[in-house]
Amino acid sequence: MKNTGYKRLSKLALALALTGCASNPAVKTDAPYTNTNTSTILEHAPEYQAPGLTGTYANSLPVQNFIRHMVLKHGFSESYLNGLFSQAKRLDYVIRLENPPPYRGPKPAHPKIGSWTRYRRQFVTEAHISNGIAFWNSNAGAIQKASVTYGVDPEYIVAIIGVETFFGRNVGKTRILDALTTLSFDSQRRAKFFTTELENFLLMTREEGYEPLKPVGSWAGAMGLGQFMPSSFRKLAVDFNNDGHRDLWDQHDAIGSVAHYFSRSGWQNNMPVAEQTKAYSGGPIIELSAINGNEYWHVHPNFKVIKKYNNSDKYAMAVHQLAQAIKQRRL
Ligand SMILES: [Ca+2]
Known part of the structure; x- marks a missing residue:
């Protein structure tokens, strides 16, 4: 599934949103990239261009600053990132998982036994x-x-x-863009870490030709069979089946990438x-x-x-x- 054009993105995004809360893990995800030119096409696709932010993050100064950073440091198109982040969603369950409420019950006598x-x-x-x-x-x-x-x-x-x-x-069903945007801009706890991962995620999509709205994974942004974060993906993922793509949802690429990670560690x-x-x-x-x-x-x-x-x-x-x-x- 390497040739899904950008015109199908909104349908894909809708399908992902609708399945986002499903609990059935026995679903094999398709490779979330498309043909190698798509990242360039996406950056210029009309539906991805926006003069400013709309949607969930319409008035978010931190998101505006992040976009400016990506434009200045990495040469992304500002109107493309405006269009992309206008489609990003704040996920309340991600905020809850990142910030569990403090335990208020009686202190257990032996909290760790077993x-x-x-x-x-x-x-x-x-x-x-x-x-x-x-x-x-x-x-x-x-x-x-x-x-x-x-x-x-x-x-x-x-x-x-x-x-x-x-x-x-069970590779996860949370859209990575939503997870990392939420963790970067709606939670303080590890915002700096996740902002770096969001930066790496956007670089990864551009380098590898992934459609940025398509990859799904854990609520914390980990992807594929080995649950790599985007920074680990960029450093350590390998194209082990030699098809020209690093795809951690592919069994052979995941196997090679996990072994590479262990070797480098x-x-x-x-x-x-x-x-x-x-x-x-x-x-x-x-x-x-x-x-x-x-x-x-x-x-x-x-x-x-x-x-x-x-x-x-x-x-x-x-x-x-x-x-x-x-x-x-x-x-
Ligand atoms: Ca591959």
């Missing part, structure tokens, strides 16, 4: 293991090639995609990640709160590499255990 057990039950499930094996088998060539090319153990490539998006079944191929230990025995140890007593794990440098993807011990341990479970079952 937190690892609960986390593990979400991501290291029978469904994750069996679907991980199926994903591996149906992409065996690409996974093998990525493992060899980048020096990353294949089971960790599979496990990351499993934990992030359940092997591509310092992954050591065929080296240990973590071992459970009964008690502190020197070296780096993490403690995880399990229902049947806390677990202690000796962790290796590769564990830190997983945490560069998502800075959480529980996340990295879930990826590690899912990787090991898939590898052992697949033997």
Whole structure:
């Protein structure tokens, strides 16, 4: 689906808006780019030109300033960005997710007991293991090639995609332009971070020929099977199926891109990640709160590499255990 002309954009935008709140994750998204000239066409398409902002952000001085920044720094057309941001929507659920209300209940006696057990039950499930094996088998060539090319153990490539998006079944349905615009201009908490991501998103659409209203992903702007933010996309995504596009919604491009990310983060191929230990025995140890007593794990440098993807011990341990479970079952 690489040839959807700009004239269909309003229909596409409407369709995306209508499906934006659906909960069915089992939908394969089409590649959100079109032919390679489209970014240039879009910048000059009549329906994208506006003398000023209308819509949700009609009177937003920060959006006007951001547009000015993109024009001066990156040479975007001002009337094009006016037209684009006139179609951006403020998403209330994104604001709520970014700013959860403070907990007002009684202070729990042991707030963390069992937190690892609960986390593990979400991501290291029978469904994750069996679907991980199926994903591996149906992409065996690409996974093998990525493992060899980048020096990353294949089971960790599979496990990351499993934990992030359940092997591509749950890549998110929020329009990225809306998510990043909302997080940049309607929430203070990480506005600077998200404004940089919005800048990278617009550069990404121009560089790669994506239609800026089309990519969808998580409420925080993460895209594709590996949930890359736009800055990571621009730095680390690879065209692993050699079709001329970097497309993180494509299984093979996502597999290569995740392996590239791990390689660039310092992954050591065929080296240990973590071992459970009964008690502190020197070296780096993490403690995880399990229902049947806390677990202690000796962790290796590769564990830190997983945490560069998502800075959480529980996340990295879930990826590690899912990787090991898939590898052992697949033997
Ligand atoms: Ca590709």
